Amino acid sequence: MTHRKVIIIGSGPAGYTAALYASRANLNPLVIEGHEPGGQLTTTTDVDNFPGFPDGIMGPELMANMRKQTERFGTEYMTSHVTDIDTDKRPFTLKCENGNELTADAVIIATGASAKYLGIPNEKELIGKGVSACATCDGFFYRNRVVHVVGGGDTAMEEATFLTKFASKVYVVHRRDELRASKPMQQRAFDNEKIEFVWDTGVEEILFDGTGVTGIKVKNLKTGEVTERATDGLFMGIGHKPNTDFVKGKVKLDDHGFIITGEHPDTSVPGIFACGDVQDSYYRQAISAAGSGCQAAIRAERFIEEN
Ligand code: NDP
Numbered sequence: 001m002t003h004r005k006v007i008i009i010g011s012g013p014a015g016y017t018a019a020l021y022a023s024r025a026n027l028n029p030l031v032i033e034g035h036e037p038g039g040q041l042t043t044t045t046d047v048d049n050f051p052g053f054p055d056g057i058m059g060p061e062l063m064a065n066m067r068k069q070t071e072r073f074g075t076e077y078m079t080s081h082v083t084d085i086d087t088d089k090r091p092f093t094l095k096c097e098n099g100n101e102l103t104a105d106a107v108i109i110a111t112g113a114s115a116k117y118l119g120i121p122n123e124k125e126l127i128g129k130g131v132s133a134c135a136t137c138d139g140f141f142y143r144n145r146v147v148h149v150v151g152g153g154d155t156a157m158e159e160a161t162f163l164t165k166f167a168s169k170v171y172v173v174h175r176r177d178e179l180r181a182s183k184p185m186q187q188r189a190f191d192n193e194k195i196e197f198v199w200d201t202g203v204e205e206i207l208f209d210g211t212g213v214t215g216i217k218v219k220n221l222k223t224g225e226v227t228e229r230a231t232d233g234l235f236m237g238i239g240h241k242p243n244t245d246f247v248k249g250k251v252k253l254d255d256h257g258f259i260i261t262g263e264h265p266d267t268s269v270p271g272i273f274a275c276g277d278v279q280d281s282y283y284r285q286a287i288s289a290a291g292s293g294c295q296a297a298i299r300a301e302r303f304i305e306e307n
Contacts, residue, residue, distance in 0.1 A: 001103055002100070002103070003091060003103045004029065004030045004104045004105075005029070005106065005304055006022045006027045006029040006030075006104060006105070006106050006107075006108065006297075006300050006304070007029065007031075007032065007102060007104035007106075007108070008029050008030070008032070008107075008108045009032050009034075009108070009109050009111055010031075010032075010034060010109065010243075010278070011031055011034060011037045011038060011039060011067070012038065012041065012112045012289060013041065013066065013286040013293065014110035014112070014276025014278075014289040014290060014293035015039075015110035015275075015276065015293060016063070016070055016290075017289075017290040017294050018293035018296045018297040019297075020066070020075070020293075020297075021294050021301075022075070022300060022301065023070055023074050027300070030077070030078060030102070031070070031075060031076070031077050031078070032077075032078050032080055032081075032096065033077050033078065034081055034111070037063075037067070037079070038059075038060060038064070038067070039112050040112060040114070040134075041062060041063050041286055046058060046059075047059050047137070049285070049287070050286055062286075079098075080097050080100065081096065082094050082246050083096065083097050083246055084246060085247060085250055087269045087272060090271060090307075092104050092106075092107050105271065105303075105304050106271050106273065106303050106304055107273070108272075108274070108293075108296045108297065109244075109251075109267070109272065109278055110276045110289075110293060110296070111244070112243055112278055112289075113240040113242040113278060113281075113284070114243060115134070115236055115239075116236065116240060116241055117238075118150065118236065120206065121205065121206070122208065123206060123236075126213055126234075129208070129213060131206065131233070131234050132233065133236040133237075135159035135162045135235055136162060136285070138235075139162055139166050139167075142167045142233050143166045143167075144166075144167070144168045145166075145168065145232035145233060146168060146169045146170075146230065146233075147163055147167045147231060147232060147234070148170075148171045148173055148198075148203075148229065148231045149173070149235040150203055150236055150237055151172075151236070152174035152176060152179040152180050153181050153238070154181045154182055155238070156172060156237030156238070157181040157185040157186060157237075158237075160172050160189055160192075160195050160235075161192060163235065164194040167233075170192075170195045170196070171198050171229070171231070172189065172237075173202075173203055174199060174201065175201065175202050175221060176200060177199040198218070200221045200222045201218050203216050203218055203234070204216075204226065205217035206234060213231065213232065213234055214230065214231075216228070216231055216234055240277070242256070242257045242258045242259070242277065242278050242279075244278060247259070251267040251269050251272055252267065252268035256281060258279055258281050259274040259278050264295065265279065265295050265296040265299055271300075273299050273300055273303075275292035275296035276289035276292055279292070
């Protein structure tokens with residue numbers, strides 16, 4: 001069975017940064033990178049908010065660069081999913097989908113979160129062509145355009161409010177006539193003249209031409225009436241699902257399934273650390289994920305030294 005000082009699970013900005021720090025600390029890390037190496041940023045186009053790139057950088061290129069940088073210091077990669085971790089004794093044992101079993105003195109979980117999508121036809125194919133789940137990433141491209149946001153929670157309110165900086169009009173399409181969002185976030189959206197609510201409504205279809213999204217087909221869930229609405233963009237604001245199924249019952253999770261960490265990226269199990277979106281439902285930025293990846297690697301290094 002292969003043994004490593006540090007195993008990092010996940011290969012977004014958090015995992016890559018943890019790998020960079022761990023490999024430079026001579027911890028010879030192995031990254032188990034999953035089937036979508038690079039994570040959420042590989043589905044975006046221009047990244048203008050990662051410092052150090054005055055002209056911006058394409059998401060996939062940024063992730064490829066991060067990976068290359070880790071390889072320079074000896075980080076190794078394995079493509080698989082971790083299905084189980086034995087957290088009861090050290091070294092920890094990790095079981096992988098490809099049948100491999102590995103042990104590690106410290107484990108860094110950086111498996112991220114996935115934005116939820118509606119499950120309607122073509123929504124994934126149209127990502128980057130009018131469909132998005134990240135207003136902070138893509139809002140800029142909707143200057144003076146009309147956009148629709150789906151959802152009634154804090155994410156939807158935050159996305160809608162942010163989008164009003166650019167868009168000429170923001171419609172929030174919600175399946176009920178009452179929001180789930182916190183009162184202050186609701187009020188902020190209600191007070192914004194650019195935001196209009198479309199209540200009791202579900203999005204059934206996305207309309208598009210050769211260049212991208214042109215509209216949506218929506219259904220009033222009370223009357224059953226189906227109508228078409230013109231829009232340049234459709235933003236998913238229906239929440240994120242942290243990728244934590246494999247650690248349920250092993251490390252402490254919050255009510256939404258995010259790993260609970262404290263001031264440091266320590267989990268409830270000494271020697272297991274978490275960084276990036278898997279433990280962060282609040283900032284969810286590449287740069288904050290990278291920052292927490294650095295912290296997790298430093299914590300892992302000290303943990304190994306002390307134990
Ligand atoms: P929530 O689960 O709170 O809300 C999801 C919303 O999407 C709900 O309104 C829900 O409708 C709707 N929805 C879910 N699935 C579908 C679907 N298939 N079709 C249509 N609508 C759907 O998720 P959030 O991401 O908004 O928030 C998660 C957590 O993160 C919360 O604790 C929130 O407070 C926190 N958060 C805090 C922020 C902040 O403080 N700045 C920003 C963002 C999130 P329904 O209401 O009918 O169930």
